[in-house]
Amino acid sequence: EVQLVESGGGLVQPGGALTLSCAASGFSFSSYWMHWVRQVPGKGLVWVSRINTDGSSTNYADSVKGRFTVSRDNAKNTLYLQMNSLRVEDTAMYYCAGGASGRSDYWGQGTLVTVSS
Amino acid sequence: DIQMTQSPSSLSASVGDRVTLTCRASQSVSPYLNWFQQKPGKAPKLLIYAASSLQSGVPSRFSGSASGTDFTLTISSLQPEDFASYYCQQTYSTPFTFGGGTRVEIK
Numbered sequence: 088e089v090q091l092v093e094s095g096g097g098l099v100q101p102g103g104a105l106t107l108s109c110a111a112s113g114f115s116f117s118s119y120w121m122h123w124v125r126q127v128p129g130k131g132l133v134w135v136s137r138i139n140t141d142g143s144s145t146n147y148a149d150s151v152k153g154r155f156t157v158s159r160d161n162a163k164n165t166l167y168l169q170m171n172s173l174r175v176e177d178t179a180m181y182y183c184a185g186g187a188s189g190r191s192d193y194w195g196q197g198t199l200v201t202v203s204s
Numbered sequence: 205d206i207q208m209t210q211s212p213s214s215l216s217a218s219v220g221d222r223v224t225l226t227c228r229a230s231q232s233v234s235p236y237l238n239w240f241q242q243k244p245g246k247a248p249k250l251l252i253y254a255a256s257s258l259q260s261g262v263p264s265r266f267s268g269s270a271s272g273t274d275f276t277l278t279i280s281s282l283q284p285e286d287f288a289s290y291y292c293q294q295t296y297s298t299p300f301t302f303g304g305g306t307r308v309e310i311k
Contacts, residue, residue, distance in 0.1 A: 122300070124248075131282075131291065131302060131304050131305045132240070132242075132248060132291050132293070132302040132305070133302065134293070134300040134301060134302060137298065137300065145297070146298040147299075148299045149205075149299070160222055182247055182248070184248075186250070187238050188295075189238075189295040190238060190250065190251070190253045190254075191238070191240075191248075191250060191252070191293075192250055192259070192294070194247035194248055194249070195247060196246075197247060198248055
């Protein structure tokens with residue numbers, strides 16, 4: 088069974104940092120591009136970042152560029168999102184997703200990040 | 205950045221209806237267009253990739269098509285479990301933008 092399980096969300100103050108993790112199982116993690124997507128409750132989906140299969144190429148939305156860093160450890164089947172200088176507007180449910188290039192076949196259940204003082 | 209515009213933002217339909225959702229890209233993205241279904245409190249689910257390819261396990265009542273920068277998701281006969289929100293996403297170039305979504309509600 089394919090599983091993506093996010094963790095690491097929680098309450099953080101503005102300007103703070105948080106690292107999200109996404110543990111993968113049931114598929115060939117090292118063969119899949121991985122993405123982070125976020126969603127403010129009740130609002131639409133927003134793409135955040137992607138990383139290629141070996142971690143040598145990454146891309147970010149302008150809203151997080153320079154503050155967020157995506158990485159992966161294929162030996163541990165785990166995807167990460169290091170989030171620094173967090174803002175109130177970063178508050179959202181964060182999903183990891185993976186698939187062949189151009190697709191997001193598999194999704195996790197999400198982890199909620201709340202940025203508030 | 206490529207803008208994705210979905211219409212309508214919401215619609216009401218009955219079980220058995222044929223439903224058509226539209227997504228327009230601000231520039232050419234073909235064929236890199238995905239459709240997702242999302243139910244409240246759940247993660248999105250991939251329905252269609254590459255504009256018209258049906259994801260494994262997705263019922264055949266779902267279909268996708270493309271004409272230039274316009275993309276369509278059609279549900280041939282709406283079922284009770286299809287009441288949800290639907291999002292298109294382009295993966296032609298980063299940032300991989302989503303449309304604003306279409307909410308399909310029960311009439």
